[in-house]
Structure formats: C-alpha cells, structure tokens
Amino acid sequence: MNYATIKKNDVANGEGVRVSLFVSGCRHHCKNCFNKEAWDFAYGAPYTEEIESEILAALKPRFVSGLSLLGGEPFEPENQADVLSLVKRVKAEMPEKTVWCYTGFLFESIREGKVGDPTVANELLSHIDVLVDGKFVEERKDLSLLFRGSSNQRILDVKASLNKGEATWLAGTWQRNMGSGNIYDA
Numbered sequence: 001m002n003y004a005t006i007k008k009n010d011v012a013n014g015e016g017v018r019v020s021l022f023v024s025g026c027r028h029h030c031k032n033c034f035n036k037e038a039w040d041f042a043y044g045a046p047y048t049e050e051i052e053s054e055i056l057a058a059l060k061p062r063f064v065s066g067l068s069l070l071g072g073e074p075f076e077p078e079n080q081a082d083v084l085s086l087v088k089r090v091k092a093e094m095p096e097k098t099v100w101c102y103t104g105f106l107f108e109s110i111r112e113g114k115v116g117d118p119t120v121a122n123e124l125l126s127h128i129d130v131l132v133d134g135k136f137v138e139e140r141k142d143l144s145l146l147f148r149g150s151s152n153q154r155i156l157d158v159k160a161s162l163n164k165g166e167a168t169w170l171a172g173t174w175q176r177n178m179g180s181g182n183i184y185d186a
Contacts, residue, residue: 012147016064018066024043027073032138035072070101073105075103087099106167133153156169
C-alpha cells in the first residue's frame with residue numbers, strides 16, 4: 001500500500017484533534033473529488049513499519065482524540081490488510097483513541113461481503129468506531145455539512161450498527177446537520 005499524506009493535527013476529519021492517514025488508490029473516481037491525485041495506487045510513498053510507528057507516536061499525546069482514515073479509499077482490496085494492521089495496533093496500544101474511516105462504499109455492502117476480501121473487510125469494520133460512508137456526489141455537495149461533503153453520506157456509529165444489524169447514525173451528528181434528500185443515494 002502507498003499513502004498520500006499524514007496530517008498529525010487534523011481537526012476537519014472527525015471529532016477532536018486527529019491524526020489522519022490518506023491512503024493511495026481509489027476506483028470510485030467521484031466527480032470533483034478533493035483528492036484526485038490519490039486515485040492512483042502508486043501515488044505518494046510506500047506504507048512501511050516506520051510510517052506505522054510514526055502514526056502511533058503522533059497518536060500518543062492526550063489531546064489527540066484518535067485516527068482518521070481517508071483516501072484514496074481505505075477499503076480498496078489492495079489497502080485493506082495494511083489498514084487493518086494499523087487499526088488493530090491502535091486499538092491494542094491505545095484503546096481510548098477513536099478510529100474514524102471515510103469510505104465511498106456503503107456500510108451494507110461491506111457487511112454483505114461485497115467489498116474486497118469479506119473476512120478482512122469485516123474485521124477492519126469491527127475495529128472502526130465511526131464510518132462516514134457513501135461516495136461523494138457533486139450534485140449533493142453541501143459545505144454546511146458536518147464531517148462530510150455531500151448529503152448522501154452518513155456518519156455511522158459502527159458498534160451500534162453491527163449490534164443492530166443496520167446502519168445507525170452516530171448520536172447527535174444527524175441532529176446537528178442532516179443535509180437533505182435520501183441518505184441512501186450513493
């Protein structure tokens with residue numbers, strides 16, 4: 001896996017101060033994507049054990065709330081194993097830190113085994129706290145939305161979603177700004 005960049009004090013991609021890893025490689029090719037250069041799986045630099053250790057070190061300060069995974073696409077089959085390795089280490093070494101993940105895939109597609117290796121994808125999902133799912137849709141773009149770019153995207157509480165067996169919004173996020181239209185249009 002390659003990665004495009006790491007932001008060590010990010011406040012735009014999840015609640016609190018976060019360390020954000022932007023992986024390389026995405027087949028969604030959303031119209032007017034903000035990170036088009038990361039569509040290329042070869043973009044950026046190789047993800048190594050040293051980079052993983054750098055991310056973990058950046059997560060250690062108490063003021064850092066957690067890790068955010070973006071792209072490219074963290075759930076692309078080529079990225080799943082390395083992303084899973086990282087989130088497993090984060091949860092083992094710093095269980096108080098939250099993991100947010102942005103994906104163009106829908107929660108339901110991941111759960112139903114339609115994304116990459118179903119076993120790896122579902123294990124990865126089980127280590128994520130918040131999933132922002134759905135492709136960016138230019139026609140549904142809304143700059144007033146909280147932690148998402150278009151109104152079809154959802155901010156899901158993964159643990160609650162897995163327990164209920166259905167996509168469940170993160171408490172309070174839909175109330176602060178739901179956007180408009182059908183949330184399932186992706």
